[in-house]
Amino acid sequence: MIKREMYMKRIRPFIGTELIKVMTGIRRCGKSVMLELIKEELVESGISSAQFISINFEDLNFSHLQTAKSLHDEITKRAAEINDKVYLFFDEIQEVKDWEKCINSLRVSLDCDIYITGSNAKLLSGELSTYLGGRFVEFVIYPFSFAEFLELYRPIAPDEPIQKCFQKYLLSGGMPYLANIRYEDAPSKLYLHDQFNSVQLKDIVTRNKIRDIDLLERIIAYVIANVGTTFSATSLAKFFKNEKRTVAPETILNYIKxxxxxxxxxxxxxxxxxxKQILASNEKYYIADHGIREAVFGGNMRDINLILENIVYLELLRRDYKVTVGRTGDKEIDFVCDKSGEKLYVQVAYLLASDETVRREFGAYDNIRDNYPKYVVSLDEFDMSRNGIKHRNIRDFLLAEEWN
Structure with missing residues (x-):
């Protein structure tokens, strides 16, 4: 179990406070491990593990607690037996009907510190905000970064050069469980395929009561094939029309949502x-884990320029940047990043193999006159920085502690 200090640094100031700590993210990205790391911190600070109450709602042993009332009664009973401050850890809370009512009641009636995880962004929409009145703090957990991947992959392949390790990351992605099967190709692909099916069935089809599963699968396949490429729901509707499927753009947008x-x-x-305005159409989409894309769709090495973009985008999110795609005139910048008013620009390329490519990638910044850091990131081994624009090898960029 690696420490995932990037997340712990953000969570630590809230440990022991009345705010409800909510960890969200795709299934199996390591949210349960974060709960274990928090427990470790609490024990090290002198809290007895006897004060912990932990429930994973995907475990059938707890299926009788999947309503707000039954869960509330059970926790109230167990807390009375502890007779001290209790620390509540609820994994995949979205399985509990009206769970937000239960959590709010426990927060009010018990001396407790609450940590919950869930695999759905709607977890924190409308209802919950109303019930908790802003008394929660959310942390999105992502699959492993390249640095985290290396921490587990290095002991498995100690003699492999960094270039080979990165190639493995390009194909395997960052889902934590793969370390348990030593990143072996066939078992990894099978696991990631099953993982994808589980997300599709449990978190998308079942949760949203989707009937046209064939359409959903086609939309997902299209988005996976076109990660990092701008497209509109209207253009996708036309694409389906050519395939003799009539679909309203609104339906496509709902399914993607x-x-x-x-x-x-x-x-x-x-x-x-x-x-200085957000454009209304032609967004880009990236996948939560590029290893899932390789397992389900293949072609990560063929589409390497898009996959490198995907990897950099997720790294920017991990580091808490708000990210948009920038347009200036007829030029586009892959990532315009903002964190507390501090900006960063990142352009991603596969290889700067020709003068034309160099001009295009560095020239994307021609109309940007501010002094914030500007990067061109690629797989090239040689530094081609120029005109105040920094060029970095993607591995070095991903492993750097900070960018400035």
Whole structure:
């Protein structure tokens, strides 16, 4: 179990406070491990593990607690036996009907510290905000970064050069469980395929009561094939029409939103940097784990430029940046990143193999006149920085502690 200090650093200030700590993210991305790491911290600070009450709602042993009332009664009873402050850990809380009512009641009636995880972005929409009145803090957990992957892969392949390790990451992705099967190709692919099916069935089809599963599968396949490529729901509707399927753009948008709610995809909006406004159409989508894409769709090495973009995008999210795609005139910047008012620009390429490519990638910044850091990131081994624009090998960029 690795420490995942990037997340712990953010969670630590809230441990022991009355705020409800909510961890969200795609299934099996390591949310349960975060709960274990928090427990470790509490024990090290002198809290007895006898004060912990932990329930994983995917465990059938707890299926009788999947209503707000039954869960509330059970926790109240167990808390009375502890007769001290209790620490509540609820995994995959979305399985409990009206869970937010229960959590709010426990927060009010018990001396407790509450931690919950869930695999659906709707977890924190409308109802919950109303019930908890802003008394929660959310942490999105992502699959392993390249640095985290290396921490577990290095002991398995100690003599492999960093280039080979990165190639493995390109194909395997960052789902934590793969370390348990030593990143072996066939078992990894099978696991990731099953993982994808589970997200599709449990978190998208069942949760949203989707009847046209064939259409959903086609939409998901299209988005997976086109990660990092701008497209509109209207263009996708036309694509389906050519395949003799009539689908309204609104239906397509709804289905993609369900996938985003399940953390399978992330939507990136486009921003006009000169007019300082978000553009209404042609968003980009990236997948939560590029290893899932390789297992389900294949072609990560063929589409390596898109996969490198996907990897960099997720790394920006991990580091808490808000990200848009930037447009200035007829030029586009892959990622415009903002964290507390501090900006960062990132352009991603596969290889700067020709003068034309160099001009295109560095030239994307021609209309940007501010002094915030500007990067071109690629697989090239040689530093081609110029005109104040920094060029970095993607491995070095991903492993850097900070960018400035």
């Amino acid at each position: 369900y996938c985003c709610d399940a953390y399978l995809f992330y939507q990136v909006k486009r921003e006009d940097l000169q007019g």
